[in-house]
Amino acid sequence: MSDPRCVMISGANRGIGAVLAKRLFDAGWCLSLGMRSPAMPDWADAARVQVCAYDATDPASAQVWADAVMARFGRIDAVVANAGIANPQDVVSISDDEMNALLQVNVMGPQRLAKAAWDGLKVSGQGRVILLGSLSGKRVKSARSGPYSVSKFAAVGLAHALRHAGFDEGIRATAVCPGFVATDMAQSLTDRDTATMTQPEDLAQVIEMLINLPNTASVAEFHVNCQLEESF
Template sequence: MSKVALVTGASSGIGAATARRLTRAGYTVYGAARRTDRLAELASDGVRALELDLTEESSIEAAAQALLAEAGRIDVLVNNAGYGSYGALEDVPLSEARRQFEVNVFGLARLTQLLLPTMRAQGSGRIVNVTSMGGRLTMPLGGWYHATKYAVEAYSDALRLEVRPFGIDVIIVEPGSIATEWGGIAAENAATFSGQGPYASRAQALQRAMSSPRMANVGSSPELIADVIAKGVAAKRPRVRYVAGALARPLLTLKAVLPDRAFDALLARVL
């Protein structure tokens, strides 16, 4: 019997690449997304579609129940789904902040809660939480997004300690700049919420940076992160954190060694 993996946010980018990569590694893979029509391309690769809306408790419960009823086990959970809603903290409505937490944090946590009992009963399992370099450093206009990623980092650290006695590993993957639609969505949201008013110039600078050909050429491929996830899943003793992708290591190194105000000044030169 092949091992079973569930990948959330599998309709594009890192999620789709990870679903394909784990399928090639011999896993029975379920790819989950809010819109299952966007999973059609993965079906030809053997990935099974699963409808999942992380903002709806009933959807999360239905997805977990459907997977366990069909597969009977869960060996790998890749919590990849998430989005970045940018805009000045003064401008972004709290309803949008709450939605971002629902998708990036609480939906992740609820799905994990529902699948952990099966992993404990098996005495084994791997939970991979895809955060970001943005879970350890903060950019202007990204406050709510970064808050969710910092939260997942802390959540993952606590979870790792709690489930280790049951043979379950928790792995954190921190991507850098990746060539996906994420940056465009973040820039659009910044323009929506902060395109007018006192933060407009900074929102416009973000749009220019995100849409520039130079930035498009900088981003690493989603497949790079998929390979890192597969490596962590297969490792006999996986690392706690995997950092990968363009700009991640240099920026995290600078964040670690520079005084806070010096790092602030560095960011101010870009945004």
């Protein structure tokens, strides 16, 4: 395949997703940007950028989006499942509906997205799936982070399961697990100075590196922290 590679990025309207989209656009990728309220970025060239409605809580949304990407670009080379939510309650206080929402967006959303794009990812023999996990998917820091950690532990497990499912087809899956990132979500959860957090640009650089690695350099997890704590 000699045409530009194509990446699907969920949650692409802000934060990590928006920064990653611009970085990959500048690197020559074609982009399909999944957003709950689709809006073309002001930097985008419509010849290489598609915006699509995507709702991680809607079981049908991922397949509709993947079909639109294949119809427009004829290929899917990478999927970055970036959309996610948090809920700062403990596992005893959180309601069933709130817990289900965390699992729907943070676990089932990425699973459905990878499944919908799977046939496209197999074609080149070098498909890539990046799941935005979290260091909260490696340890539980506090009671208030408990439900979020449950969902992110599952997301990290999902990345490993996808890596096994697609390895013989050339698909490589990685869980990218950051600590605090200077985004709206993090700022709503902590009073930490954003200057001391990992920056979205740092994660965009990491993700670009991971999706460019050859099949012989499979990375199961990539941990990124802004502070010194135990290793995982």
